[in-house]
Amino acid sequence: MSMKDILQHLIQRQPGYLELRWHKRTSNSFLATKGRVDVANHSITEGVGVRALINGAWGFAATSDISEAAIKRAIEQANANATLLAKARGAHAMELRKGKLSTKDFIGEGFAELQGMSIADKLGKVIDLEHQLAKSSSRMHTARARYTEYLEEKAIVTSDGASCSMKIAQPELSLSAIAEKDGQRATGSRGAGVSGGWTCLFKHPTLDHVVDEIARTTVDLLDAKYPEGGRKKVIMAPAVVGLLCHEAIGHTVEADFVKAGSIAAGKIGQMVASPLVTMADSGTENIAGYAVGNLPFDDEGIETENTVIIKDGKLASYLHNRETAAEFNVAPTGNARAWLFSDEPLIRMRNTYIVPGTSKLADMISSLDDGYLIEGAGSGQADSNGEFMFGCSHVWEIKNGKKTRLLREATLSGIAFDVLKTVDAVSSEFQWDLGTGHCGKGQPAKVDAGGPYVRCEINIGGRQS
Template identity: 30%
Template sequence: MKDLLMEIVNYGQDLGAEFVEAREQDSDATVFHIEDGRVESIKQGIESGFAIRVLARGSWGFATVNAQSELREATENAVKMAIITSRRIREPVNLSESEVVEDRVILKPDINPKDIHIEEKLKLFSRLNDYVLNYDKIIRSCTIDYADITGKKWYVNSEGTVIEQDVLYVWSRIFATARKGEVFASNREELGSTKGFGFLKETSAETIGERLAERLIKQIKAKTPKGGSFPVVLGSDVTGTFAHEAFGHLAEADLTISGSVLAKKLGTRIASPLVTIYDDGTIERGFGSFKYDDEGVKSQKTVLLKDGYVVGLMYDREHSAKMQKLENLMVPTEMIAQFNAKPTGNARAEDFRSPPLIRMRNTYIIPRDYNFEELLEDINFGYYLVSFRGGQANLDGTFQVGIQEAYEVVNGELGEPVRNVSISGNTLETLRQVDAVGKDFELRSGRCGKGQVAYVSDGGPPIRVRNLIVGGAD
């Protein structure tokens, strides 16, 4: 495969491209969907394909094919595309420098999902589905999605980088609903690992099902929250969602340069000095961890926010080069020496059909020194928000997040559960309102959509926010 991809890279250069990269992917996947005890769909199969991306006359061209016999034609099409689009671009694309690498990355799964027969996988998750549905009569539905992907991918470029890298993902999402009278509740669990099937062997279906079902029952019995601005403690799950959705996307350099609220804040203090945020592609057991991204750049631990100051962004090679030109305009003079605009290993493609985009990996707030009781003790009345249901964030920094499990905090103690809670506000103002950060740390696995799907983790410790807008409705 190496020789074939190098041949295609050389062919692209012969056609006039200044830069050429070729990716090849082989994957073996099992995907199924279970709904209310019925297996609705199963897909198993092996897939392979190629991606060719070229830079010619300052513009990108991209083509993707399944067959080796079509590679030369695909390369020709990519070069033609780049030349045609180069006539309309305002600013030619440049790439920042990247280390030339030749490497083979081998993964050793705890339990290879390929070694688990499909019948055993279906049996495990069907048992989970049945357990949730039978836990209490108020639980009305349960759906489960499962996927495992194993294989390898190659990356070769015209600068001399050659990487062969194993791929391994095991993922599942469980979603259940309950109703009692006019009260409706929903809850979700998302599980993922890059180590293999072992984590599903370690945790029983009954344990996962009970956790999900008990949340639903609590929410059905819960009352609606008071609306207004209150002190809140965000659980690790919500902390991670906030770090990812409300802040992380703002720090993806393509979105920053396009006008996110961080564009005018680089190098400045925007948050409490207690807040430090990393996007880390190296953390053990992170669902977004890998050694090299889809531009052949080594993954790393990237600090985005340090003691409240914006000190970094997430880059691919193109936007790293753009930012290096813009640094003097966008970063305060006294901070330029501390601001690093080199590629960070955040260029990720969903598969061979897609060109790489800047994507998060494992995004989290680092822990400090408060225990959970200390986070609660200064709150006369507020809320403890345990896990999120979904939400959205905008480039202007505004956000709204739904919460699927929450409790009142009264006189420093946990109180009654509340349901259908939402929080909203401005990311920068919320970060400034953080006045205590816990010592316990958790990561959760999930998926992120940005035109393409990427496997990620987010998390952190519980944190206390002095004032946050809380709302809710039946």
């Protein structure tokens, strides 16, 4: 009997709305540095999360014991928690918008490949990459290679009709380096994550010549100057565009955040960006096919879709779970996600991006007299009022239509919608480039983001004399 069948059996004849989610995550993570293996870890986390809705109140309980008896106890506990909360807050009607409840049994590409591959091959590759990077230059002080893979297995059954299962694989690899010369140090890193197998991971464009790329950039940065601060015309690379989409726009259009009064509240139908900008969040991306946030359905059992957030500059949609979809009187968008079986689903992004345009990167550079090409996306944060900050490890100065010199890290900031209104060119070249690491919102989530090259005006943090 599969876990889906067991959950299907247990959900029968339960009062109110009930959602049962079995989740098993098997992960391997390796970290090699300085010729050592600092991390070689195998981990399994498995259990069942139960969410009950009674009189408008949610109760949640979870168990790592997946026997029928333990799941039944978790159901009782979730019901008891919901009842207690309903009493405390008073009866309160809550509708859940049904949407497209999934009945899929989905096995993602690459799952079997990654599951069947030997540890020796995976760990060996990580050790080898670290070794190559360490030997790539006499200036190399520290090289580091980190690999993590998640093999996700889930079954979700709801009392109103969802009954689905999935197996997906999410491997990621990142390399970083510290170069040193005369006591000065520079850092560099590159990484990629995919929804797919080992083969898919190493086809990611970011990993093309990854060792040479990191070594060259990091060593070159040793002699690089800082960019001049102020408001500048820039061309953002896909990873930076992805950061902007995810941090500065994406979070403000999550419906729970909209309800709390984010800058996007009440702006549906309004122009919030240049007409050149169309932005979406997709669980089923098919532009490149490898984005790490690809999911057949979300953790409420709703089939995912491509949700257009901004259409030709106009705010078109928020991101919803079933509850907020009912409140906003729209269809759920399949954005309810939980990190572990013991976490309740929250509204989260999947793959967030700006749709490619028609310009060519080469033309965008050649028609820019004075500005920067922003690469090497680092960390980023954004605020409820749309104010954002991103770090970038390096930028290229552009003078008279030509890339001139490499400059050290910069910090970009601005108000997201204001920046998007200044967009005057969007390239046809496209890349997903934010598939490593996690988005944090109380719980982690694997997401991706990317886009074309986008030209706009932005504030660059610099040093004052």
